[in-house]
Amino acid sequence: MKTSKLTSLPSIRRLPSYLVLVQQALDEGMEYISGTVIAQELELEPIQVRKDLALTGIVGKPRIGYSVKDLYIAINRFLHWDTEKKASIVGAGHLGQALMGNKEFLKHGLRICAGFDVEPSKIGKKFHGIDIYPLDALPQVKRELGIEIAILTVPSTAAQEVAEQIVRAGITAIWNFTNVKLKVPSQVIVQQEDLSSGYAVLTVKIGAFRASPPG
Amino acid sequence: MKTSKLTSLPSIRRLPSYLVLVQQALDEGMEYISGTVIAQELELEPIQVRKDLALTGIVGKPRIGYSVKDLYIAINRFLHWDTEKKASIVGAGHLGQALMGNKEFLKHGLRICAGFDVEPSKIGKKFHGIDIYPLDALPQVKRELGIEIAILTVPSTAAQEVAEQIVRAGITAIWNFTNVKLKVPSQVIVQQEDLSSGYAVLTVKIGAFRASPPG
DNA sequence: TAGATTGTTAATCGATTAACAATC
DNA sequence: TAGATTGTTAATCGATTAACAATC
Numbered sequence: 001m002k003t004s005k006l007t008s009l010p011s012i013r014r015l016p017s018y019l020v021l022v023q024q025a026l027d028e029g030m031e032y033i034s035g036t037v038i039a040q041e042l043e044l045e046p047i048q049v050r051k052d053l054a055l056t057g058i059v060g061k062p063r064i065g066y067s068v069k070d071l072y073i074a075i076n077r078f079l080h081w082d083t084e085k086k087a088s089i090v091g092a093g094h095l096g097q098a099l100m101g102n103k104e105f106l107k108h109g110l111r112i113c114a115g116f117d118v119e120p121s122k123i124g125k126k127f128h129g130i131d132i133y134p135l136d137a138l139p140q141v142k143r144e145l146g147i148e149i150a151i152l153t154v155p156s157t158a159a160q161e162v163a164e165q166i167v168r169a170g171i172t173a174i175w176n177f178t179n180v181k182l183k184v185p186s187q188v189i190v191q192q193e194d195l196s197s198g199y200a201v202l203t204v205k206i207g208a209f210r211a212s213p214p215g
Numbered sequence: 216m217k218t219s220k221l222t223s224l225p226s227i228r229r230l231p232s233y234l235v236l237v238q239q240a241l242d243e244g245m246e247y248i249s250g251t252v253i254a255q256e257l258e259l260e261p262i263q264v265r266k267d268l269a270l271t272g273i274v275g276k277p278r279i280g281y282s283v284k285d286l287y288i289a290i291n292r293f294l295h296w297d298t299e300k301k302a303s304i305v306g307a308g309h310l311g312q313a314l315m316g317n318k319e320f321l322k323h324g325l326r327i328c329a330g331f332d333v334e335p336s337k338i339g340k341k342f343h344g345i346d347i348y349p350l351d352a353l354p355q356v357k358r359e360l361g362i363e364i365a366i367l368t369v370p371s372t373a374a375q376e377v378a379e380q381i382v383r384a385g386i387t388a389i390w391n392f393t394n395v396k397l398k399v400p401s402q403v404i405v406q407q408e409d410l411s412s413g414y415a416v417l418t419v420k421i422g423a424f425r426a427s428p429p430g
Numbered sequence: 431t432a433g434a435t436t437g438t439t440a441a442t443c444g445a446t447t448a449a450c451a452a453t454c
Numbered sequence: 455t456a457g458a459t460t461g462t463t464a465a466t467c468g469a470t471t472a473a474c475a476a477t478c
């Protein structure tokens with residue numbers, strides 16, 4: 001059996017931005033929020049918001065909108081952000097350290113519980129309360145702590161080699177912050193997080209703007 | 216006149232990954248590279264690679280492929296990565312510091328030449344050789360150094376307010392690493408760089424995999 | 431009630447993929 | 455030459471948007 005078809009990736013990517021708004025509404029004690037309002041805030045089409053939210057199984061009230069509390073629960077559940085997932089940072093450089101310090105992740109169920117590096121001076125240290133282990137210890141620490149996600153933040157030159165170690169350790173999900181397309185077995189899930197593709201969009205937009213600024 | 220229609224965003228996002236491969240080919244002294252090979256390496260369809268590359272204006276040789284050198288130049292030019300753009304980090308926290316240390320950006324023409332923060336203890340310091348100024352100094356430093364891009368890495372709670380300061384300082388391009396949808400005048404270009412949307416895709420994929428693992 | 435909003439079904443739009451002639 | 459690859463034109467696919475009945 002093939003992996004069942006995922007729902008639209010663009011929709012999934014938009015859901016976290018709805019969650020930010022819903023969280024705000026929750027904090028403000030609002031009971032209901034309408035798709036129209038969400039659309040306005042995020043500069044999207046109301047119909048797109050309704051379609052996206054429908055994915056989560058939420059049912060709204062005509063004329064009223066969606067229950068803020070239910071919506072919060074529905075989005076979190078749909079994204080699987082309501083269950084804790086243990087992760088490790090592989091490559092405790094600047095970016096790796098910054099990610100270890102990101103409190104936001106915990107709200108999404110992502111608990112970073114170990115860091116790995118090859119640099120002897122870093123091993124045994126803690127960053128933001130997280131222990132750094134030698135890369136070789138990956139299989140053992142993975143077993144002991146039950147790590148299921150590897151956040152890959154090594155230099156590009158080491159990416160493929162380290163990815164193979166991650167796979168050998170039995171980790172099947174990699175959040176890849178390097179610009180290298182990893183060659184891994186098909187059962188391993190790789191999510192590419194590429195700053196340069198976002199930057200490319202920015203620079204092209206700046207270029208287009210200079211060519212013909214609006215009104 | 217409205218801002219002219221950009222070419223397909225998905226294509227633009229893929230171009231940097233081609234560039235990584237082309238750079239490698241260049242380092243290895245290869246003269247030509249075919250769309251077929253690029254497609255194989257990145258697990259894309261050859262026709263998609265050809266279509267994307269065509270955007271840059273590159274012309275290939277049937278049976279041979281594309282000149283590696285020409286392709287490198289064409290992609291870089293299309294993305295405007297062949298001209299230097301001066302940027303500043305606004306918010307010198309963990310992520311901001313990590314980005315200041317990112318050597319990769321220089322290859323894409325992005326020169327980070329100043330950092331800003333409100334934290335008195337950080338002001339006057341240097342991170343990775345980059346001076347940290349008080350946020351109030353933004354207009355002046357912007358003028359003196361010719362900064363055109365603000366990389367926004369403040370806490371979410373401060374995002375909107377700081378974005379307004381950025382706009383008032385006359386900066387018209389913001390690379391936004393916060394999860395806040397910024398309200399800015401229409402002539403300001405905002406590129407959202409949202410880790411949580413990538414993470415959402417990862418967690419949904421993991422969930423789908425668990426529901427029905429392949430083979 | 432009147433009217434704003436939801437959710438469904440249909441239409442449009444844009445991106446991806448297919449087919450194939452041109453070519454070196 | 456034979457055959458792999460490019461680039462163009464057409465077909466398909468999927469996501470976005472429109473239309474509108476249902477509803478509270």
